[in-house]
Amino acid sequence: MKVIFAGTPEFAAVALAALRDSGFDIPLVLTQPDRPAGRGMQLQASPVKQYALAHGIPVAQPVSLRLDGKHPQVAEEAHALLRATPHDVMVVAAYGLILPRSVLGIPPLGCINIHASLLPRWRGAAPIHRAIEAGDAETGVTIMQMEEGLDTGPMLLAESLPILPADTTASLHDRLATLGGRLIVEALRKLEQGGLRAEPQPEAGVTYAAKIGKEEAALDFSLDAATLGRRIRAFNPFPGAYGVCNGTPVKFWRADVVPGDGGEPGRVVAANGQDGVVVATGSGLLHVRELQKPGGKRLPAAEFLKGFRLEGERFA
Template sequence: MAQTERAHPLRIAFFGTPKFAATVLRHLVAFDGAEVVAAVTQPDRPCGRGHRCQPPEVKVLALEHAIPVLQPETLKTREAQQALKDLQADLFVVVAYGLILPQAVLDIAPLGAINVHASLLPAYRGAAPIQRAIQDGCPVTGITIMQMDAGMDTGDILLQRSLAIGIDDTAATLHDELADMGGRLLVEALTRRAQGRLMRLPQDHARASYAPKLRKEEGLLAWDRPATVVHNHVRAFHPWPGTWFFWEHEGRRLRLNIHPGRIGETLPPGTAPGTMLGVDGDALAIACADRAYLVSRLTPEGGKPMTGRAFACGYLRLCL
């Protein structure tokens, strides 16, 4: 069996949409043991200030490698499912596709469908595992290669690898590390499958936790929480949707968008949370429940990003 699969690379249909998926696809394209027969991705969508239609990053990469692209609005129609059958793929690989695969689709490929998920399942099932792990202050996360079933991230585990989360990691930095790890681990899983060394381990559903999609309104900061909690919140929501708070200035309420900073010194008892304490290097120190949070950069509503010191000089007149 192993020799046959090596002589005839697996025919794989790749399902994915954003940058994370494109990074994984890049590893798959470079793998000699697989032939990507199609990239299935979401339709081009308007985005940006001009609302111009932009192709998904998976589509861009696929076209660069002359891989046929399918962009169905839904996978529930007979036409979409027939198009997938016509690919004659051995295996479906699904990475941040953005649509649920119905059981009828999961049953099309003889080897089923496998998923690259950015957490150590059964922890953080769902849409935002990277951000929620940072928000919760987890010291470690990872990648799971999973055999898909009809549930949400409930299938058997095929392979896992862990990755430490640094104290200053943001959703952006961790995203890129995990995407690269996901691509490498996918190739390892496919290699093990060809060698007959890929085992299936059922998940312990009693230990499952969930990572719901981020909502914009969750970006509002609460300074009456410990500085570690604030720091985790800021870095988990960077770059999207961002974190902010409202500040009363010269009779108007100003929204201040916060960039990731660092945790400062312990505060004297009685310091009111949210108090702007002054500058520390280029950062603006803001009181949390226990310590200062040092904001290195922030963006006033309608303005441009500036250092914490520049903000203190311009708005607080605390030039030191």
């Protein structure tokens, strides 16, 4: 089976590697254009492009696939390339571009998506973040036949994973990426054998995982500690939850929720090498174990306090 692959971040690169390692013929990879990254803002290839080039797979990077969009000539060239590339199916994983109907109809067996949630819960751009933020007990991966709606297509395969108490978006992402790679291989094997059955998504239980905005990272300490703890885990590694102390944003990378009343929300109840950093909230306390100041490294609380005074302070 010949598989065109469309994806951009590490989550997608894991699936691409799984397909190649399982013997599927991948004649073409689509991925987002190179973006500036790092302190020097140098152009950087996506993880999918890096993997494809390292393994001799042709790569295309159109800025758009919409014939009626801002770049119709680019889109037409991409369409022509897809039609000229012999393939059976397109696999899509966190690509980042909308696939219009004109593209969805090109692969003989359609387009199949790897989505990091148990649909119909958490359709949209940030399903891993939102599942942790909401306090879900489990999530998973759904293999879905794509249609024009946002993650509305029929389900082909799904498998769940528990969300562990200490899971961050980073740790859960890695487990889901591995699961996604395994499930897409299983799905395509069944497709080859004619044993893949589509099941419509239920109408009940639909939620949407909106893209994470940087403004969400600012912690509101009037909220309860459990909510804040989930947000800290959900926004690790991006965009990084933070509180502002004397005008300086301090990122919170790891924190435990402990019972107690520390008084005014945001007040630093403890800040020493033995107890770490304990902050009062609207209900309960946050025991912050890893912090970072602007331009600095992520540090355990005891190390952080050697260069940043928090005793007696308050986070706005």
